[in-house]
Amino acid sequence: MTGMPFSPPTHEPVIVAVTGASGAPYALRLIARLANAGVTQHLLFSDAAKIVLQQECHISLPQEAHAIPAALADALNISAEQMHSYADHDWFSPVASGSAGLPRMVIAPCSMGTLARIASGISGTLIERAADVILKESRQLILLPRETPLSTIHLENMLKLARMGAEIIPAMPGFYHRPDSIETLIDFVVDRILDHLHICNKESPRWGA
Numbered sequence: 001m002t003g004m005p006f007s008p009p010t011h012e013p014v015i016v017a018v019t020g021a022s023g024a025p026y027a028l029r030l031i032a033r034l035a036n037a038g039v040t041q042h043l044l045f046s047d048a049a050k051i052v053l054q055q056e057c058h059i060s061l062p063q064e065a066h067a068i069p070a071a072l073a074d075a076l077n078i079s080a081e082q083m084h085s086y087a088d089h090d091w092f093s094p095v096a097s098g099s100a101g102l103p104r105m106v107i108a109p110c111s112m113g114t115l116a117r118i119a120s121g122i123s124g125t126l127i128e129r130a131a132d133v134i135l136k137e138s139r140q141l142i143l144l145p146r147e148t149p150l151s152t153i154h155l156e157n158m159l160k161l162a163r164m165g166a167e168i169i170p171a172m173p174g175f176y177h178r179p180d181s182i183e184t185l186i187d188f189v190v191d192r193i194l195d196h197l198h199i200c201n202k203e204s205p206r207w208g209a
């Protein structure tokens with residue numbers, strides 16, 4: 001199984017897709033921590049993700065996908081060197097085909113719309129196509145869904161994807177580590193994603209440690 005958090009660390013590349021659910025700060029924190037860990041990232045932003053990013057983080061991403069890594073590097077004070085970004089219908093990008101061999105993908109946050117379309121095999125956007133490829137190749141797909149309350153449609157779609165091997169890590173921070181800031185709450189969730197990606201994450205507070 002891919003979901004064991006304490007397997008040996010790996011620096012294999014990650015497809016990071018950001019959709020239009022609330023929770024853009026999770027995406028930014030994940031991208032920053034992956035960059036600082038030296039992991040190559042293939043970035044995909046839905047149109048709705050860009051709207052939410054502006055609303056929640058006051059960051060306007062450029063329209064041209066190739067300019068996004070530099071904009072993120074500026075905003076987050078990270079290196080753009082290992083970041084690539086693709087437009088929504090760039091079917092020639094490596095994320096669009098299983099033959100490129102990209103081993104893993106995170107969708108954070110994941111909207112209920114994207115979740116439903118992936119669960120139904122609709123590959124209308126590059127994000128949906130990339131997730132479809134990851135599932136058909138039995139590779140690692142991590143989803144960070146965000147909605148409340150959840151309808152039976154949402155729950156059934158999550159169950160369907162979990163049964164196909166997707167790892168569902170909901171945007172649901174715990175409070176038992178007594179967080180004193182929003183950043184600590186965000187890191188609680190991002191730590192779980194990094195654990196599941198087997199990325200060395202020693203600073204994360206551990207229960208019982």
Ligand SMILES: Cc1cc2nc3c(=O)[nH]c(=O)nc-3n(C[C@H](O)[C@H](O)[C@H](O)COP(=O)(O)O)c2cc1C
Nearest residue numbers: 019020021022046048049055111112113114146147
């Ligand atoms: C500020 C804002 C917050 C939103 N929050 C959520 C949310 O938490 N969950 C969700 O499923 N959709 C949310 N939406 C709606 C989605 O953005 C919308 O369904 C969109 O079509 C999703 O497109 P995408 O899946 O291609 O990113 C939000 C929209 C906005 C503008």
